[in-house]
Amino acid sequence: xxxxxxxxxxxxxxxxxxxxxxxxxxxxxxxxxxxxxxxxxxxxxxxxxxxxxxxxxxxxxxxxxxxxxxxxxxxxxxxxxxxxxxxxxxxxxxxxxxxxxxxxxxxxxxxxxxxxxxxxxxxxxxxxxxxxxxxxxxxxxxxxxxxxxxxxxxxxxxxxxxxxxxxxxxxxxxxxxxxxxxxxxxxxxxxxxxxxxxxxxxxxxxxxxxxxxxxxxxxxxxxxxxxxxxxxxxxxxxxxxxxxxxxxxxxxxxxxxxxxxxxxxxxxxxxxxxxxxxxxxxxxxxxxxxxxxxxxxxxxxxxxxxxxxxxxxxxxxxxxxx
Numbered sequence: 001x002x003x004x005x006x007x008x009x010x011x012x013x014x015x016x017x018x019x020x021x022x023x024x025x026x027x028x029x030x031x032x033x034x035x036x037x038x039x040x041x042x043x044x045x046x047x048x049x050x051x052x053x054x055x056x057x058x059x060x061x062x063x064x065x066x067x068x069x070x071x072x073x074x075x076x077x078x079x080x081x082x083x084x085x086x087x088x089x090x091x092x093x094x095x096x097x098x099x100x101x102x103x104x105x106x107x108x109x110x111x112x113x114x115x116x117x118x119x120x121x122x123x124x125x126x127x128x129x130x131x132x133x134x135x136x137x138x139x140x141x142x143x144x145x146x147x148x149x150x151x152x153x154x155x156x157x158x159x160x161x162x163x164x165x166x167x168x169x170x171x172x173x174x175x176x177x178x179x180x181x182x183x184x185x186x187x188x189x190x191x192x193x194x195x196x197x198x199x200x201x202x203x204x205x206x207x208x209x210x211x212x213x214x215x216x217x218x219x220x221x222x223x224x225x226x227x228x229x230x231x232x233x234x235x236x237x238x239x240x241x242x243x244x245x246x247x248x249x250x251x252x253x254x255x256x257x258x259x260x261x262x263x264x265x266x267x268x269x270x271x272x273x274x275x276x277x278x279x280x281x282x283x284x285x286x287x288x289x290x291x292x293x294x295x296x297x298x299x300x301x302x303x304x305x306x307x308x309x310x311x312x313x314x315x316x317x318x319x320x321x322x
Contacts, residue, residue, distance in 0.1 A: 002322065003095035004302050007059040009050040013306055016048055018299065021061070024092070024099040026072055031079055031087070031105045036068040037114040037296075038093040040305055040318040041122050041151065042238060048306075053261070056091055063093020063320075066100075067108060067118035077102040084108045086117045090263075094299065096322045106277075109285035119291040119317040122262075123155035124280045126235060127211075129262040131160055133276070135209045135231040139164030142203035144210040144225075146192055146218050147238060149176035149315045154292060156211045157184050162288045165209075168202060170195050170218075172312075179315045183292055193217050199225040206230060206253075216241035223249050230255040238312075292316030 001023050008015030026032040044062040046052035067086045073079040079102065086108050087100040108117040131137045143160045147153035148169035160167045161184060169184075170192035171177050177189040190198050192214070199207055206227030212219050216239030219232075223245055226232055232255055237243075250257060266273025283289045294316040297305040305318050 001096040002299060003061045004063070004299065005059050005061055006048050009048065009058070011049060013048055013303060016302070018302065021095070024097055026099050028074060029102055030099045031073040031077060031085070031102050032071040032097060032099050033066060033068045033085060033087060034071050035066045035093065035096060035098055035322045037118040038063045038066045038320045038322070039118040039122065040309055040320055042236065042309065045306060045310055054090065061092045061095050063095065064088065064090055065118055065121040066093040066098055067114040071097065073102065079105060084114070086121065088121050094302065094320055106281060109281065111287055112284060115293045115296060115319045115321070116291050118319055119151070119293055120280065120284055123151045123291070123317065124159060124289060125276060126152050126260065126262040127156040127159040128276050128280050129265045130211055130233045130235060130260040131156065131163065131209065132279070133265065133272070134258045134260055135233060137163055137165050137209055140166065141208035142166050142168065144168045144170065144199055144207045144222070146170050146211065146222070147213045148180055148186070149173065150213065150238070150312070151314070151317045152213050152235060154180065154184070154316050157186055158289050161186070162283060168199060168207070176315050193221050196221050196225045203227065209233065211235060214239045215243050219243035223253070226253065226255045228254040232257045234259045293319050295319070296321055
């Protein structure tokens with residue numbers, strides 16, 4: 001089969017190449033899936049340079065989540081050949097076929113196609129763990145979502161609205177925010193950086209929750225416009241700089257800084273992890289959350305897809321279709 005293989009950790013995806021590799025061999029407890037869509041996530045890019053928490057042995061095939069058709073499964077798995085399914089893979093998604101633990105597989109809701117189904121898991125799980133578990137957001141609270149035009153940011157805008165929060169979406173691009181406004185109708189939109197005073201005015205002194213996948217200067221400014229008792233959620237560092245905060249600032253302002261690792265949360269608390277995914281997929285099936293696929297590329301054009309994410313040209317999700 002064709003697969004995107006990382007054989008060397010290098011900048012500019014120099015260690016990545018499309019290659020012919022053996023088809024995966026299914027064992028008991030696994031489901032063999034013909035991949036129809038694989039969602040691209042920022043950690044996939046980081047892994048090609050060895051900059052992510054997960055550092056798989058070389059060579060490896062990246063790709064954290066897929067949607068496709070069941071080829072083979074155990075009789076008692078609940079799945080049969082031809083079923084349309086979605087699965088979290090952690091690795092192996094950017095290929096024509098993948099084997100997945102049956103416990104990580106679920107049926108695709110009838111209202112989602114393969115591309116949109118592949119775009120739910122990682123992004124919305126991150127948003128749900130952050131907002132629902134770590135911040136315990138309540139209806140009516142003011143939630144600032146930085147990087148609101150990217151995959152995990154847009155998922156947070158969508159989910160926060162579904163949970164009844166008042167949402168302030170930020171981005172460096174006014175044009176991209178206009179697209180967010182058309183599809184998700186946040187309560188306010190601001191250019192970042194430079195949002196501090198506007199957030200304080202909108203939220204009556206400071207935001208209740210700030211969701212930050214950007215880091216750097218955006219994190220620094222966020223500490224100046226979060227309200228007393230607020231929750232500042234650290235999602236990632238797409239800006240490239242890992243920020244620091246003097247401990248007197250959260251002490252004086254009475255806010256919490258909370259690190260969010262959604263995948264690790266599910267591994268540490270398996271029952272809660274399953275509850276999280278059940279809640280997300282129930283919202284998706286009801287149409288209360290609506291993943292946005294902005295770009296689709298064939299597997300042969302994987303580099304264009306990776307560069308589009310690296311250069312922040314996307315509003316929502318990028319999907320690779322083998």
